[in-house]
Amino acid sequence: MIPQAAPGLRVRRHLEAIRIAVDRVLRSGVYILGPETEAFEYEFASMLGLPHVIGVNSATDALSLALAALGVGPGDEVLVPALSAAATAVAVHRLGAQPVLVDVEPKCRGLDPALISAAATSRTKAIVVVHLHGVPAMIGELITSARKLGLAVVEDCAQSQGARIGSAMVGSFGDAAAFSFYPTKNLGAVGDGGAVATHSADLAARVRRGRFYGMNERGICIEAGFNSRLDEIQAAILRVLLPYLEEENRQRRAFAAFYDLKFASLAAAGLVDLPPSLEGAVYHQYAIAVDGRDDLRRQLHAAKIGTGVHYDAALDRHAAFADNRAGAGGKSFPVAENLAGRLLSLPIQSDLDPYRDRVADALIGLLRARQASEGSICPT
Numbered sequence: 392m393i394p395q396a397a398p399g400l401r402v403r404r405h406l407e408a409i410r411i412a413v414d415r416v417l418r419s420g421v422y423i424l425g426p427e428t429e430a431f432e433y434e435f436a437s438m439l440g441l442p443h444v445i446g447v448n449s450a451t452d453a454l455s456l457a458l459a460a461l462g463v464g465p466g467d468e469v470l471v472p473a474l475s476a477a478a479t480a481v482a483v484h485r486l487g488a489q490p491v492l493v494d495v496e497p498k499c500r501g502l503d504p505a506l507i508s509a510a511a512t513s514r515t516k517a518i519v520v521v522h523l524h525g526v527p528a529m530i531g532e533l534i535t536s537a538r539k540l541g542l543a544v545v546e547d548c549a550q551s552q553g554a555r556i557g558s559a560m561v562g563s564f565g566d567a568a569a570f571s572f573y574p575t576k577n578l579g580a581v582g583d584g585g586a587v588a589t590h591s592a593d594l595a596a597r598v599r600r601g602r603f604y605g606m607n608e609r610g611i612c613i614e615a616g617f618n619s620r621l622d623e624i625q626a627a628i629l630r631v632l633l634p635y636l637e638e639e640n641r642q643r644r645a646f647a648a649f650y651d652l653k654f655a656s657l658a659a660a661g662l663v664d665l666p667p668s669l670e671g672a673v674y675h676q677y678a679i680a681v682d683g684r685d686d687l688r689r690q691l692h693a694a695k696i697g698t699g700v701h702y703d704a705a706l707d708r709h710a711a712f713a714d715n716r717a718g719a720g721g722k723s724f725p726v727a728e729n730l731a732g733r734l735l736s737l738p739i740q741s742d743l744d745p746y747r748d749r750v751a752d753a754l755i756g757l758l759r760a761r762q763a764s765e766g767s768i769c770p771t
């Protein structure tokens with residue numbers, strides 16, 4: 392079986408260096424908030440070109456901590472894209488705030504800037520911009536819309552470590568950015584991990600307190616916070632992998648370019664929609680959109696090719712966010728709903744490069760066979 396994602400292959404490539412790093416932590420006697428976390432925060436901040444990075448337990452926590460530090464609390468509303476990981480909306484919900492879903496646009500599959508002002512109310516405090524699948528969202532337009540309305544901007548960069556718009560790193564545009572180091576992400580740990588990045592020293596200080604119960608340096612709780620710390624073992628492993636991120640992202644782009652070329656005639660025939668092709672994208676996923684997705688997925692599985700679906704349901708279909716349901720209050724999310732029914736993620740990680748021809752040829756064969764059986768156009 393060709394896996395869709397294979398974090399274990401990446402770990403095995405760096406096994407010796409990881410063993411040395413873990414051993415160093417085990418012998419140090421410092422396991423939480425020590426020199427490894429501090430060094431990783433510094434190294435990750437240098438890569439982003441931002442002054443402050445705070446290591447936390449996950450991107451879900453990073454989003455909540457950043458939003459809380461920006462003043463989001465009970466009764467507030469936060470605009471989030473209708474197509475994202477459930478974690479994006481969960482992070483808002485558990486602050487006692489209301490995630491308000493907004494449809495995405497088809498070009499980058501991120502929040503649609505044209506819908507921001509209509510979705511905002513007097514209770515709206517912030518927007519969360521997700522760079523879905525590692526493709527930068529329309530951040531310039533989104534920031535302009537948010538600023539006009541006085542809203543804070545948090546970038547959800549869980550899928551976009553190292554993505555760029557021009558020469559600027561994704562995560563450097565908003566008031567704060569949240570990163571995930573979940574094992575399958577472009578930069579993944581061997582367990583949970585996350586980070587908040589920001590330009591603001593004041594925001595950084597609040598997030599630093601927030602990850603440690605809300606305490607200041609003297610151990611006084613200023614406001615009730617979380618227990619959400621990046622541990623020393625994960626930080627040490629992330630320091631081993633970080634120097635390879637740029638090269639791995641380059642390989643993901645090359646992998647995507649290979650698929651783009653292979654699938655060009657399928658796309659021209661209207662059999663698939665290819666993912667956005669953007670220079671600074673890092674392709675956490677290479678997600679085509681195709682009719683009859685679930686059947687195709689089963690057929691690929693039978694051919695021993697693993698695929699993923701990111702995501703099977705727009706967030707309005709999740710029971711936890713039911714008050715955002717399409718139709719309720721006149722809201723609908725046609726682009727997100729359409730993508731959720733048609734997206735299919737193919738293997739894209741550099742370790743799976745040896746299988747790229749098998750994956751592409753199987754997909755082409757299945758779609759051409761389907762086309763022939765439907766008798767629409769002659770298969771070529």
Ligand SMILES: *Cc1c(COP(=O)(O)O)cnc(C)c1O
Nearest residue numbers: 449450451476478479549571573
């Ligand atoms: C993975 C992911 C998250 C959650 O990350 P965790 O580290 O698992 O909390 C949030 N948002 C997006 C877009 C993600 O892909």
